[in-house]
Amino acid sequence: MTTEPRLAKPSAFAPGVPRNADLPLTPQPSPGRGSVAFDLPGVHVGTAEYGEGPTGCTVIHLPAGARTAVDARGGAVGMSGGYDYNHAICLAGGSVYGLSAAAGVSDELLSRRKNQTKWDELQLVSGAVIYDFSTRDTAVYPDGELGRAALRWAKEGEFPVGRCGAGRTASAGKVDFGRAEFAGQGAAFGTFGEAKVLVATVVNSVGAVIDRDGRVVRGNYHAGLGARRHPSADYADLVGTEAASVMGNTTLTVMITNVKLTDVELLQVGRQVHSSMHRGIQPFHTLTDGDTMFAMTTDEVELNGIKPTGLGTLASEIAWDAILSAVE
Template sequence: MTTPAPDPRLVPTPTFGVSKGNADYDLTPSPSPGRGAVEFDFPGVEVGTAEYTEGPTGATVVHVPAGARTSIDDRGGAIGIVGRYEYNHAICLAGGSVYGLGAAAGVSAELLGREQNQVDWQHLRTVSGAIIYDFSARDNAISPDAALGRAALEWARPGEFPVGRCGAGIAASAGKVDYGRAEFTGQGAAFRQVGRAKVLVATVTNPVGVIVDRDGRVVRGNYDPDTGQRSHPVADFAAAFDAEESPRIQRGNTTLTVVVTNVAMADRELSQFGKQVHSSMHRAIQPFHSSLDGDTLFALTTDEVDVASATGEAELSCVGLGAIASEVAWDAVLSSVA
């Protein structure tokens, strides 16, 4: 039985020009629950979302109070990132392009307050963050700021990850061969436990490419309102080259991903684990890692569980975990556009 194609969610064509920003509004952070939540069983991990409805734009915070070793894999050609710490207590994802990086500062300030402003070494709390460009889906310059990042952390709770058009993904979109063909996406999440190993993947999908399901069907992006069909960008690119023209591709894209596991890994293993999962996501997002995307993945481990392969080689176990996490990542991408 073939699943019906999802209804179109076209993004308004941007006008770009003089517009209103944060200073023109009396902004108050609002909760950002999305269309539902993915449940996860991962003690020590909390998730919070907040939004400015006037944008709309938002922030998503993955909080690990005890801290987690981190490896960052940034492959897009237009990265927007702050922190880059190898050990983090929180990861902040936000809209607003480069102007949204301030949301991470709000998370950091809130964590400082929770430590009663103690600034000796053992009380320092580190936060890394990254942003998507979401201005093409709205007609203003409102950006996530420190107040919004702080609110997202304040609303962080264990066990549930809001999905859909919420948090950092509230104005995310995909399939920007032409702005008139782009469709809203959002943020997605998926969780899986295999034995004692836990994997939580969250992603904000805002690519120039389209979203592809496991049957190879384009389910979001590059929707032609005249034909009522979605198509793979390769068809558009090939037609342009056949006509000896430059392909039409719009700027302002990025997919952000956070992978959290409890499996202990050496630094090199964690790095390769992150790269393996990030590489796998090209199956769900096509094209991926383009010069017009700022694709970034944060891989975190809480180092709570030792998992050895049948041969006793931890590296082999990490490869297997990476394969499992790669499927969880595909589930997370698809949940962002459901």
């Protein structure tokens, strides 16, 4: 993994910057630096961005639908839907305004169903957003048209990673914003016998990203030192000062498995994996984060040899890989 600094310039938050209505926006592909392959038939992933932002969205589409458990933590959650069954999940930048991207996904799915509105034809879409205005000087946000584009460009078996989609201007390590670095979205996939697990995450955290050797690999970079520090060292130095809290964060995660789990088991495995991510992001679930996990199952295979706790333990390692993938 490269550890070269990737500093994020803080926004000036000047009034009068352009928003969507002020620009002739056209959705653009958002391929990132590459993709992670996964073997979960029926799971499609698409990304799109507005380069004028820059900002983007990521759509995970499961045409057959999947049971879903949501674990939303932190003090600044931005979410729509939150259903216990979904046909698509839309992750986006743009904070509360970016929730309109999920509405665009919903509209596109209605069109694909030939405008059928019978109860059992309704397409359920949940959305969640990160606050990415802090790294750019525009008010452009992912809207319905961008959500529709991401869905139209979705492919089966590939998850784009890097500075793309919802992670287009994500950043990490914000003890002080002058030390933040660009992050992105990442993914990892694992198989354990017949069991399969995909974890994808958009890292836009207060916390810095930590590898398995305990090194800070992204965020909280001190230019004067030419190195990154663990946030705990900086917070210790700030005790007794009037340091301002850095706003504009949130890590969004989607975990998809093919294992048959009860509703209670699915929720608890999701919580277990979400909790484990504090190893790779420190601190995590803070007052100014809106960390949200969508745990989904396609209900295809029985869990043999291990209990749900074991599945959660294995999936937690996949989640750490996904975090590291996001910041390469």
